[in-house]
Amino acid sequence: MYLDNSTTLGQNRAVLIPDGFPGQRMLVLPRPRVREFLHQEGTTRLVVTDCGYFPEAESHGRRRIAPIAQVVVMACVEGAGWCETEAGRFPVQQGQVVILPPGQPHAYGADAVDPWTLWWFHASGPEIEPFLRVAGITAGNPVRRPRDLYPVVSLMSEVLQWMERDSTTTSLVAASGAAWHVLTRLAAERARSDDSGDVIEHAVEYIRTHIVDRITVPELAAMASLSSSHFAALFKREVGYPVLQYQTLLRMARARELLDVTSATIAAIAAEVGYPDSFYFARQFKKIHGVTPREYRDQHKG
Structure with a gap:
């Protein structure tokens, strides 16, 4: 016997078989x-x-x-x-x-x-x-x-x-x-039972591939055909961070990589991750990492 569709969690009107299947x-x-x-x-x-x-x-x-x-x-x-x-x-x-x-x-x-x-x-x-x-x-x-x-x-x-x-x-x-x-x-996984996650996945991928560009919430919301407030709430729910903070985290991850594996100047790295003002970049970097880009590069790693 199968569970009746009208049966609720608090009822037990039908018999379910917990196990006992060929090939199990x-x-x-x-x-x-x-x-x-x-x-x-x-x-x-x-x-x-x-x-x-x-x-x-x-x-x-x-x-x-x-x-x-x-x-x-x-x-x-x-x-x-x-x-x-x-x-x-x-x-x-x-x-x-x-x-x-x-x-x-x-x-x-x-x-x-x-x-x-x-x-x-x-x-x-x-x-x-x-x-x-x-x-x-x-x-x-x-x-x-x-x-x-x-x-x-x-x-x-x-x-x-x-x-x-x-x-x-x-x-x-x-x-x-x-x-x-x-x-x-x-x-x-930002996976759900509805399709909202697909919208956010597309937005995340867009941010990742446009790390240098100035991206706004209204711009992303328009791409998804959503209001800015709805999109912003959806993004934070699925990703865990607001849009601009998420972009900053991606930029800083790329900056760390460049500091670790290249000899590029701080100004060049700042520009490559979307900060034309290297002083502003350094302040943002220290705010997140607790050290300046130069101090980070000088640390022993690996």
Whole structure:
């Protein structure tokens, strides 16, 4: 039986099958081993507690009214499904990834007509919740569409391979590293369930390829056919910085590179990264780095 579309997170009127599919792979780490791993010195960040691969998982789903302590990550490589949090119900399509934060009730299930094929894992650790908050991965935004799903799925496959090998510290560290990499990739992606991120990606690429030019918010907003205020709010939400501050960060990154690998003068470098006034450039550089461009160049690096 499938979950009825009218069923809400607080109801449990239908039966969902958590596992048991032809061709599936699944590994559950014994909970005493989870606790032991998280208390070992150097392994306290994250541990994969469960992982698997479910092909064409007909009737698959879970409904957790009582929250669990793990983040749930599911990559839909074929078919479709849905997930629910206290923020509502979200469709899940091929190419999308579901990230359900720990400590919150949720539900998810395969589409009745076109059941999903999933790579998935659960992970626990004290740094997961604050990391997800900083990354903007919340119960209100649990579905993301990476630009390229392949690297994410490759890492999730690596998680499962290490977990299937054995439960030694070496294998668990390797699996945890791959899982952490999945989360950081998803956090770095400005991927969302709507198309707003495409607008921002185009703007970011434009800024990166016009690093020397004077760029204004109204100019970028006009390209996106948005009001300046809407575009500015959208950009800061997706990138984490206002437009002009982001351009300054890009300019300074290029300036550091030129200071490190060339013998060009400070004035020449300032001009190459968009500052015709080298004194203004030096002031901006020191404001960000705490040292002047010349002092930065003289530092020992590498």
